[in-house]
Amino acid sequence: MAKMAKMANTLKDLDRSAEENYGKARVFFKMGKYEEALAAYGKATDAWKKIADLLFEKGKEDSGKESLEKVLEGRSCCGMSLFKLGRYEEALEIVDTILEVKPDSPTEWSNRGFVLSALGRNEESLEAFEKALSLDPASPKILTSKGVVYFRMGLLEKALETFDKALASEPKQASDWACKLPRFSFFSRNKAPIMRPDNAETWYWKGNLFMELGEREKALDAYEHALESDPDHLNSLFRGGGLLCEIGEYKEAYKCYARTLKLSPGNEAAKQGKELCEAKINE
Incomplete structure (x- = not known):
């Protein structure tokens, strides 16, 4: 009983720490304080990872998987913080790691497109946005991002067509x-x-x-x-x-x-x- 109570308290403390840091990170990110956001997202992710490990150790597979989903979400946010900081190679490494686990995530394919575009790898960026759109065909945000890549490549007719598709999407x-x-x-x-x-x-x-x-x-x-x-x-x-x-x-x-x-x-x-x-x- 004592061990179970101790574990319950540990999980509760870890969960509180994760949620508090995640909330702080979101505020920092919106304020443009990306270094602080990265640190807070990292702390939240670490706490969720410890929760997942404890749950799996106790045979609570479903709850452990839910915590791992939060770990991936936290890692994704770390990647976007790195992107905002101009640390593109590190951001790309995180995105690719997440895509190995979640290959059907339009959000992560879109994130990959952002990072590749920032690296000047525009053709690969377009491929990433195409993959994202194959998973979420009518996303206005993904269409807009694809149009921006066309614009930066000087393909203005394609860019205009893509922006108009984004504006027409519900x-x-x-x-x-x-x-x-x-x-x-x-x-x-x-x-x-x-x-x-x-x-x-x-x-x-x-x-x-x-x-x-x-x-x-x-x-x-x-x-x-x-x-x-x-x-x-x-x-x-x-x-x-x-x-x-x-x-x-x-x-x-x-x-x-x-x-x-x-x-x-x-x-x-x-x-x-x-x-x-x-x-x-x-x-």
């Missing part, structure tokens, strides 16, 4: 939808909260593509759509502000730069853009 998960209250007169005329797909990233890259083609009006429209989906989409705020500045819409550009600086206080380019807008408005 989101499947609640996290793919967003209820937003528009904040900017230029970016939305609708003043009521609206439910729309969270496709800001797709519209942002579509805007970049139109900029590459020299089609500024279409680019501005794309950035507007991005900000209607997510009014805090930092890159769209900045690029939209720059484009509005170019066409002399200084008041709207000022709003973009001011919001950019609120989200990213150290952004020198946004600071300069805001100061330029202030000068033009006061002329």
